Amino acid sequence: MLSAVFRFLDSEGVIQNSTLRTQHSERSTMALILYHVTWCPDCEAVRRKLADLHIAYEHVVVPDFRPMRKVVQEVSGQYYVPVLKDGDIVLTETGDILDHLDKTYGQERITGS
Numbered sequence: 001m002l003s004a005v006f007r008f009l010d011s012e013g014v015i016q017n018s019t020l021r022t023q024h025s026e027r028s029t030m031a032l033i034l035y036h037v038t039w040c041p042d043c044e045a046v047r048r049k050l051a052d053l054h055i056a057y058e059h060v061v062v063p064d065f066r067p068m069r070k071v072v073q074e075v076s077g078q079y080y081v082p083v084l085k086d087g088d089i090v091l092t093e094t095g096d097i098l099d100h101l102d103k104t105y106g107q108e109r110i111t112g113s
Contacts (some may be wrong), residue, residue, distance in 0.1 A: 032057035035072050035083040037064055042094040045084040049098050053105050 034050065034057050035041035050057055062069045066079040076083045076092050083090065084097045086104070091097045 014078075031087050033060060033075075033085040033098060034058070035060045035062055035069075035075065035085075036081045039052060039063060045094060046082045046084065046097050046101075049101050055101070055105055 032050075032055060034043075034046060036047065036059070038061060058089060060071060062072055062081060069079045069081070072079055072083055075085055076090050078092060080092065082094060082097060083092050084100070085091075086100065089100070091100055
């Protein structure tokens, strides 16, 4: 069973939690946190890669309005998404995030390529 915790800011700026559970195999890596918005194509590419690799992660859906993305600023020093936090590593560029996921959790890690 795959569980994902979604965190989002409500209309009053309070962080709310929601849990989604689906039947899939997963790698237990809940140290991963993805900060994203739902409409962003780059964010979708990262979510798709995480799903393809069956990696469990915490979702933090942030506001569309960049200056309200305080949590993204605190984590990464800037307001743009997607941002992936993997333990102590914080990645802010989509290409870097996808490369990190492939090298750390994907086929490249398994084959040593």
